[in-house]
Amino acid sequence: MPAPLLELRNLHVEAEGSRILRGVDLIVGESEVHALMGPNGAGKSTLANVVMGHPGYTVTDGQILLHGEDIGRWSSDQRARAGIFLAFQYPEAISGVSVTQFLRQAIAARKNLDELSILEVRLDLAEWMDRLGMDPAFAERHLNDGFSGGERKRNEVLQMALLEPIIAMLDETDSGLDIDALRVVARGVRTVRDEHPLMGVLVVTHYVKLLEEIEPDQVHILVDGQIVHSGGAELAQLIDLDGYDAWRPVTT
Ligand SMILES: Nc1ncnc2c1ncn2[C@@H]1O[C@H](COP(=O)(O)OP(=O)(O)OP(=O)(O)O)[C@@H](O)[C@H]1O
Ligand SMILES: [Mg+2]
Numbered sequence: 513m514p515a516p517l518l519e520l521r522n523l524h525v526e527a528e529g530s531r532i533l534r535g536v537d538l539i540v541g542e543s544e545v546h547a548l549m550g551p552n553g554a555g556k557s558t559l560a561n562v563v564m565g566h567p568g569y570t571v572t573d574g575q576i577l578l579h580g581e582d583i584g585r586w587s588s589d590q591r592a593r594a595g596i597f598l599a600f601q602y603p604e605a606i607s608g609v610s611v612t613q614f615l616r617q618a619i620a621a622r623k624n625l626d627e628l629s630i631l632e633v634r635l636d637l638a639e640w641m642d643r644l645g646m647d648p649a650f651a652e653r654h655l656n657d658g659f660s661g662g663e664r665k666r667n668e669v670l671q672m673a674l675l676e677p678i679i680a681m682l683d684e685t686d687s688g689l690d691i692d693a694l695r696v697v698a699r700g701v702r703t704v705r706d707e708h709p710l711m712g713v714l715v716v717t718h719y720v721k722l723l724e725e726i727e728p729d730q731v732h733i734l735v736d737g738q739i740v741h742s743g744g745a746e747l748a749q750l751i752d753l754d755g756y757d758a759w760r761p762v763t764t
Contacts, residue, residue, distance in 0.1 A: 515580025517542045517712045518563070518596075518679050523574035525555075525562050525737075532558045534737040535574070540679060545701070545713040547723050549748065550734035551756045556716045559734070560681045563714075564598040565591045578679075593624055597677030599668040611667060612637060612651045615674055622675045633674075640673045643703055662693040669700030676708060684717040691721060698725030720752040733759050 518540040525533035532555045540546050548556050562569045563576055565588035575582050583591060612630075615637060620628040637651055646666055656664060672680050682697065705711055715726060723731065723745060731747040732739045733756065740759045741747065751759075 515577065516540065517544075517579060518714075519575075519577040519580075520559075520563070521575045521577065523559075523562070523576065524572045525558060526570045526572050527558065527568055531572075532569070532737050533562070536734070536737070536739055538732065538739065540712040540714055542678075542710045542712055543705075544730070545705075545715065545726060545728045547726070547728040547731045547748065548714060548716045548734055549718065549731060549751055549756075554734045555737040556734055557683050557685060560598050560683050560714070560716055563591075563679075563681065564588050564596060589621065592622055592675075595622075595676070595678035597672060597675055597680045599671055599680075599682050607654065607657075609655050610652055611655060611670070614655055615670065618671065619674055636674055637670070640670060644669060644673065644700055646670075660693075661689045662696050665689070665693045665696040666700070669697060669704070672700065673704045673707075677711060679712040679714065680704075681714045682716065684715065684719060684722060689719070694719055694722045695725060698722060701726055720748045723748040735760055 516539045520536050520538040523533050523536040524531070536559060538546070548559065550556055558569060562571065565586060567588070571584055576584055578594060578596070583594070586594070612633065616628055616630065616633045619633060620626065638648065641648060641651065644666065650663070650666065653659070653663075655667070659667065668682065672682075682701070684697065701713060701715075705713070715722070715728065717723065728745055730742055731745060733741045733747065733751070735756060
C-alpha cells in the first residue's frame with residue numbers, strides 16, 4: 513500500500529515549556545476530508561501550525577510524514593513548496609498589500625519562482641474568482657482592510673485555490689461567523705476539490721454547521737492534546753448536542 517498523504521505518529525509538541533500535544537496519531541489520505549474538533553485550548557491550532565512547520569513549537573517526540581517521508585526537519589517554506597497549506601489569517605490589515613499582490617508572492621513561493629508575471633496571476637485569479645462567484649473588485653482590495661467575515665473566508669479559499677496544495681488545513685477559529693461566511697468556505701472547499709480531487713483537507717472548527725456542508729469523511733475530537741475519539745460525520749452532531757464533556761479523559 514502506498515504511504516498516506518499525511519501521517520502524524522505519536523506526535524508530542526511543546527511550546528515555551530508547556531506540553532500541548534501529547535501523542536497524536538492521525539492519518540489523512542488523498543482525497544479525504546477530516547475535521548478536527550475540540551474545546552478551546554485543546555491544541556487544534558497547534559497541530560495545524562506544527563504540520564506547517566511553525567518555528568514556535570518543538571516536536572519532542574513522534575513524526576510528521578508526508579507521503580511517508582519524515583518532514584520534521586523541513587522549514588515551513590519547504591513544506592509550503594511541497595504543497596502543505598495553512599490558510600493565513602491576518603489579525604491586522606497589511607497596509608498597502610492588495611489581495612492580488614499577496615497571492616502573486618505566495619504562488620511564486622509555492623512554485624519556487626522568483627517572479628511571476630502579473631498577467632499570469634491575474635488570469636488564474638480572474639478564473640477562480642469567477643468560479644467562486646466573487647466580485648472582481650475584491651482582487652484590488654487591501655488585505656483584510658475592513659474585510660467582513662465572509663470576505664476573509666473568500667480570501668482564504670482563494671489562497672487555497674491558487675496555491676494548489678496537496679493537503680489544505682483550514683483553521684476556522686473565528687467566532688461569530690454567520691452561516692453565509694461558513695458556506696463560502698464549504699462551497700470553496702468543494703469547488704477546489706472538484707479541480708484537485710486528490711487534495712486532502714483538514715478542517716479545524718467548532719462549527720457543526722460548517723461540517724454539515726463540508727461532509728467530512730472523519731471527525732476527530734482533540735481534548736488536552738490527545739485525540740480521544742474519531743468517527744464519522746455523526747460525531748459532530750453528538751458534540752453539538754452534548755458538548756465535549758463526555759469525551760474528556762477520566763482523571764482520578
Ligand atoms: N506559541 C505558544 N506558546 C505557548 N503556549 C502556547 C503556544 N501556542 C499555544 N499555546 C497553548 O497551547 C494550548 C493549546 O492552544 P491552541 O491554540 O492549539 O488551542 P486550540 O485547540 O486551537 O483552541 P481554540 O479552540 O481556542 O482555537 C493553549 O493552552 C495555548 O495557550
Ligand atoms: Mg485554535
